[in-house]
Amino acid sequence: MSNKQLEVFVRVVQLGSVTATAQALGMSQPSVSKSLALTEQHLGFTLFERSGGKMKPTAEASQVFEEALRMQEGIARFDRFLENVQRYRVGQLRVCATPALAINVLPLLAPVLRQAFPDLGLVLDMYLNNEIEAAIERQQYDLGFLLQPVDPQAPPPGVVCQGQMVCVMNAAHPLAGRAAIGWDDLPPRELIYITTDPRIVAMMASAIAGFRERPVSSLETNxxxxxxxxVRQGLGVTVVDEFSLAGIDTTGLAIKPFAPALPIAVVAASAVRSAVAEPAERCIEALRGVLQPRG
Known part of the structure; x- marks a missing residue:
């Protein structure tokens, strides 16, 4: 099956008709029908049955469809990779980070890199924490900064800075005078839950009995x-990693250690090409310089 036949087959399944597929792909209806016939001839079984004016995929076609989508995704990923090689094989550093770090911290690193490497192209993007490592493996980026729970006795490779989870509340909150805040100190009605990276949620759930037993009326965000x-709006108290506070104005907020301590680290994942190894290392050093005062 050629790439074009694959595309035609997928579109017919998705759109349910030869006419709609022809319009979507800029083909004639006979060309779409011929492509399907050649595909069926190659595979040796029927792909579609006409039902009520629609093209209904057979059981075999439904199985082929799932794999066809994966193949299309792989082809698209390969095309993006080739484009990156063609366009950015030298002279550009591609960096991604978790939303909080990307929004608040990466812009602080840009002036350092621009001054040190004035001819270097720079890409700074935001990515979900649990998707960064895969993006690096696909070579979509050279460098990625993510958050990971850590065992202080055996930190993972690539640690940029170690810290902990903290409680954030308005400075006028009754708990603001405490040296540290425990789970039992937090009023359930006031707690703002964060449903983010599964590893971080799992760390908190293993250390806090009842962490997953939140009230129906709870306030949540990812x-x-x-x-x-x-919290600034006076809607409660939250527990976040301390690195999420880097680069933002914390005026009016009280930030207290959470007890028991929940250690977490910013980790650098890299697939750095030799052409940008030096800028990547400088980027890591600059990030460490921004985050270390909170560590």
Whole structure:
């Protein structure tokens, strides 16, 4: 099956008709029909049955469809990789980071890199924490900064800075005078839950009995920055990694260690090409310089 036949087959399944597929792909209807016939001839079984004016995929076609989507995704990923090689094989450093770090911290690194490497192209993107390592493996980026729970006795490779989870509340909150905040100190009605990276949620759940037993009326978000802004609005207290506070104005907020301590680290994942190895290392050093005062 050629790439074009694959595309035609997928579109017919998705759109349900030869006419709609022809319009979507800029082909004639006879060309679409011929492509399907050649595919069926190659595979040796029928792909579609006409039902009520629609092209209904057979059981075999439904199985082929799932694999065809994966193949299309792989081809698209390969095409993006080739484009990166063609366009950016030298002279550009591609960096991604978790939303909080990308929004608040990466812009602080840009002036350092621009001054040190004035001819270097720089890409700074935001990525979900649990997707960064895969993006690096696909060579979509040269360098990625993500958060990981850590065992202080055996930190993972690539640690940039180690820290911990902290409680954030308004400075006028009754708990703001405490040296540290425990789970039992937090009023359930006031707690702003964060549903983010599964590894971080699992770390908190293993250390805090009842962490997953939240009330129906709870307030939740999947972004640390949003949780902090909800705190600013007087809507409660949240527990975040301390690195999410880097680069933002914390005026009016009280930031207290969480007890028991929940260690976490910013980790650098890299697939650095030799052409940008030096800028990548400088980027890591600059990030460490920004985050270390909170560590």
């Amino acid at each position: 972004r640390y920055s949003m949780a902090i802004n909800l």
